[in-house]
Amino acid sequence: MTWASHLPIIVVLIPLLTAYITPMLGWMDKRICNPLVIVSTSFAFIASLLLARSVLTRGVISYHMGGFAPPFGIALVVDYFGAYMCIVISFLTLMAAIYSREYIAKELHESKTAPYYTLLMLMTGGMMGASVTGDLFNMFVFFEILSISSYALVAITGKKVAILASYKYLLLGAIGTSFTLVGIAYLYILTGTLNMADLSVRLASLYGVGRSSWTLLVALAFFMVGYSIKAALFPLHTWLPDAHSMAPSSISAVLSGILIKVGALALIRVLFNIFQPEFVVETIPVTSMISWMAAVAIIVGSLFAISQVDLKRMLAYSSVAHIGFIILGVGLATGYGTTGGILHIFNHAMAKGCLFLCAGAIIYKTGLRNIDDLAGLGNKMPFTMAAFTIAALSMIGIPPTAGFISKFYLGLGALETGTWSGWVFIGAILLGSLLTAIFYMRVINNIYFKEPLHREDVQRDETPLGMLIPILILAGGCVIFGIFPRIPLSLAEPAAKLLLGI
Amino acid sequence: MVNFGFLLGHYNYWAVVVLFLIGLYAMIVKKNLIKKFMGLNIMDTSIFLFYISMGDVEGGVSPIIAHGGGSDVIYVNPLPSVLILTAIVVAISTTALALSLIIKIYEEYGTLDSDRLVELM
């Protein structure tokens, strides 16, 4: 066994170990935290890439912790989807970490620097773990790691509203946790195993068998509710706008960019890895149910976003809508649709990450949060605003940005179902992207084409380079992966096929 | 006809269900943030009990080979208990975080009444 075969655990351990080292080093010298985190996430990112490469060349990797074979040992299973998620997570975290260097110095009190990075690394570790685990209970544990650290991160500024938002998030998150825990219990009663692969095999024999099938349904229902809360799927999204808008912007970027996607990942794992696709698609129409919910999420989320005056809150509601796109793609359970959903995880991560980082830069430079006050920023912060515009266009799904490609796949997926509901879904996708345009164009118009409120504000005053670089990388990614969509698709497509078993 | 035997035979699950609902009720209805959280704890506890009682086997002994028992000895399934230890740790950390948040909220707002807090926000 070479070191390469340990990659699945390495990607999880790097952030987790960093999380332990950070407070110690931070105690000695706070300035060391940021480089440390950047270096470690860079390693995690490289490791994720290597992991993806070996998954692409060798197929699904099963890694048994300590060499114990499942069901006794704990297994890490990295399929295309897991490797894909690892890349997204480590990439966006890396961007957030680079950004944090300047941003945190102003936004947070000095004493909170070390806790901030610790929590960030914990959260990353949790997300990585949830992506690569092959064990249902492990999933739960990793979810708690990421959830609890994210609760704390939301409140880390110590502002009045942030704390309350964090508490609200915590309560709902805890309910979600409890529900998934109950779901796990049911499945364990039925099968006596928690390994996903085993579960899948054993559950298959229980479909439609008297009382057991009822138990199955109850378990599924608990999972759906629990993870829907984590993924902020409408109507269980109520915590998201507060939490995401109140967190520091670097954290908002991670939360909106990937954390809720991990919830989506859990949903996907439950639907397609634990239960069989034919069960959730045909026997009981769970997927079509969540598709409908997702469609409503797209519309309602966008409508809410339109009525916002606060920039970050608007971005948060936009996340509600876009998690709808992702879940819709998953729920369509067709080759194109699921590919689109999975692809959108990546595309939305980049775009929304970029948008939140830009919002952070605006707050950093001007202290403005209100959309109507942004007039004239196009001259003041040209690069930041250009990045904002590109990312916003990607959110709307304008070619040649990445968002268009996911819209294309989602649209194909909706039509591929060949049912009348598919036509409704594509209606929702198209209407959703139009509504998205409405609220993003409002911001862009304000930035570029409006008389600034205070003339003297409009001096060239660009975001510091340390913050600008991640913003520009993300914005560049929105364009590059729109023009070269093959790159993410090379993972997303096999991931969807594997999940659906086609 | 209702199978009372079946129902009564699973009394432990009924207790779990009742506790779960009490917890959920408290979380939704109570205005006080601490009471809400107590509701969450009750809910968590019900789940812990659920796990432990499902792992228990009537007449089983704890799964330690030191007893020297043969093949006729029935062991209790240890895994749910192990799992629940982890879950308890999680619950505790959640509780700790929640309580610290509550303290901060009280410091900032001077109240823990959720209605009042919404007004103050």
Add this chain to the structure above:
Amino acid sequence: MIIISCLPVIALLSPLIGGIIAYQAGKISETARDLISIVAAIVSFIVIVAMVPTILNGNTIEYSFYYTAISTLPIAFRVGPFPLFLGLVISFAWILSAVYSHRYMERLHSRNRFCLFMSLTLSAVIGTLFAKNMFALFIFFEITLFTSYVLVIHEETPEAMAAGKKYLFLGLATGLVMFFGILLVYLQVGTLDLGKRGILDGVHGNILYVILFTLLVGALFKAGMFPLHVWLHSAHPIAPSPASAVLSGVVVKEGCYVMIRILYDIFGVNLLKTMLVSNWLVLLGGLSIFFGSAMAIRQHDLKTMLAYSTVSKVGYIFLGAALLTPTGLQGAMVQIFHHLLAKSALFFCAGALIYKAGIRDIDQMAGIGKKMPITMMVFTIAALSMIGVPPLVGFASKWYIVLGALEAGRPLAIGFGLVLMLSSLMNAIYFIPIIINAFFTGESEHGEHKEVRPDDVPLSMAVPMVILAIGIIVFGVLSATTSVVVIKPTVNAMMGL
């Protein structure tokens, strides 16, 4: 024969890169900026010209970025006669527009931005023209919407913003509908390649009508066809005049181009004939002609009137294309060409009036012809071409469309041939009074342009206008030659003859 060459990409990148350089240069020197953007447009034009011999020899030029593929849809370019023909005209018109802008824009703000987005729009339009498949086409099509949006709202007044909003959101909405259609096509036949005529052959049932409807919605919106014209009369006039010229002259043509591609490449003549939709499409075109002309008659603002006139001319193009006969299509193409020249010229004139005299109301133009003879002569020639007076190029297009209508032989088509004739009367009704006013009446007592000295616009504005006017006359006389050399092969290729 297919020749792999990166010329189409250069034609597309030249304005893109040139625009960005010009934008930066504009911060230092305005003249340098304008020079660079003119040079970029010229380079683009020359590159397109360089493709002419190859295409005329019956070859096609292709270039693909296979790395950009998703599934079977690369962002790829293919240049055949039709795109080349339009590309030539459009890039040439762009050079004129860039020259014209130099002086015209000097009194407006955000000149660098304007210059940049003009170039970007050119780039996107060329991309649309040269796209090999519907997917790549749609990409550039949407980009055009956004870049031209910035041109529409250039003034940043509330009216401009409102007009821009209408343009953008309706554009997005219809673009999405079109997108839906593209998805349907892709799912039906698994390809979006525009190379072979009638990729939908073999598909049956109502889905065809859905596809036709959805695809056309997007294209016809951009083209400004009735009833999707609602944005046009507010968006075109509010932009600065060089931009109006480009919007009405070029961007609208992009919509027409896409419409023709949809009808002839996605569906194909045979399929459309079996679908029996031609009459309805012709009817739609007729409605657009009538509505546009009728609304134009009611206008007092010159640029709004010109915008409505565009609605009616697009109706011609659509009608010609929808006749599904070679001559009709030929008429549509000549009309595209004609309208590009004439409407650009008219908007340039309107711009010259604003620049020189500050007037945009038709009623204020009394006697202006004596003070600005060149401008108003160009206006007259372009207006006469719009009316369809021979031997101007507008006549040739009308001629072919009428022939096409007769060739189609349906009673409805003959009826619309008559409609076309009568509509040129309506054109006369709104153009002639302007000319009369300008040349034959004295200055009104209010003296809206008393201050104007009787010298015409600066040379850099006059030259583009005059070139367009000469083009209208020369191509009118030589229309048969050009049509034999350029348009006929194009039409034959499109019709599969």
Add this chain to the structure above:
Amino acid sequence: MEIYSIRPILAVVIPFICALLIAVTGEKNRDLREFWTLAASVLGCMVVISMFPHIYSGGKYIFTVAQIVPGVELGFRVDAFGMFFAFLSSFLWIVTSVYSIGYMRALKEHAQTRYYFCFAACIASAVGIALAGNLLTLFVFYEILTMSAFPLVMHEETSAALDAGKKYLAYTLSGGALVLFGMAMTYTLTGTLTFASHGFLAGHGSEQLLKMLFVIFILGFGVKAAIIPLHSWLPSAMVAPTPVSALLHAVAVVNAGIFGIVRVVTNVYGIELVADLGLLLPLAIVASITIIFGSIFALAQDNLKRMLAYSTVSQLSYIILGAALLSPSSLSGGVAHIAHQGFMKITLFFCAGAILVQTGKKNLSEMHGIGHRMPLTMIGFTIGALGMIGAPPICGFISKWYLGLGALEAGHPIFTAVLMASTLLNTAYFIPPIYNAFFKEPEGDLIESREASWWLLGPILLCALISLIFGMVPMIPYTPLQLARTFLGV
């Protein structure tokens, strides 16, 4: 025998070049534009005349410029009929140019550059129409004529002039649209538009279609030919300066319409086909109605130029009637009347203009006794008027004679009656002015007025003389009648 020669295009291009020269030099040197006009008119007329002998001997000139539509080029093909009209236009242009110089100078008209420019363009297009070798070329020049005559109508720039201009455009453009449509249909049916000696439509399309097409053509060209009820632009257009009314609205523009109708009847449909379709009788009836009602309207006019305009309406339909009756005599009478009417009517208009210049009077009721003060002018007027009535030995008699003969030949004596009635009506409105002019005493400011300058008088007398000559010796070569007979081959 057909000769490929540059001469037809030369005849068209010379006035065009003249127009350009006027536009370029006109504002700088006022005399120069008059010089260009005169030079070009003489030159143009000489080119036309140079084609006479060959044409007269039954040959043709052809020339092709460029293809406008595949299969149909911008081409010229000169036959006797075209020659005839071209000569009429270009010759009268010389006369009118002289007259214009006197008229425009005397009245100190504004925008004279524009005036001369448009005038030259009009003549160019009229010659173009005359020499056109196919329907498309004819149409091209037809529309250019419409457009270039339009500024002349509005020359005065008064509100009446502006209204007249709009009315003129509305009518003529609608007509043009119909012609275009008919032409398109013809092209679809046959694939060609080139005039043929005996028509080229025979054997194409159903009878119904051909009938419809014919109606479209007649309506289209009929607008310019001022057939009732399509005539109402013509009296309105009389607000134009008198030389314009004289040459364009009495000769070039209106005759372009007539010319078109005749071309359609003879060279597109072919006489046999038109006869077979049974279209002639309706056409003749329409023409008769126009003849009668035009005269009746003229009776009611007090404004001299309006009266002349209605007279034009009436007289033009003689020509249509001639074509419609389709007997050799009526056809040659009708075709000859194009020129006869032209010369006589231009004389009358010149007189009206001279009176206007000298006295400022426009209305007949104010012209009592004018014959005492302007005898030469009024003699010219009398000759023209008598010709209009059809009194020998003036050329109007010749055409009326042949028309009447033709009506009898064709077996429709009723149309002879129409001609008679028209003669009576003509007498009714032409004789009173002549009587008043010579036999009443001048009153008011007329007492002071004098004969017009020779710039004006010359053309009047020349035209009157020519009218007389055509009427007295119609059998010598190159008279309109002989040209018409050559064209018709009788």
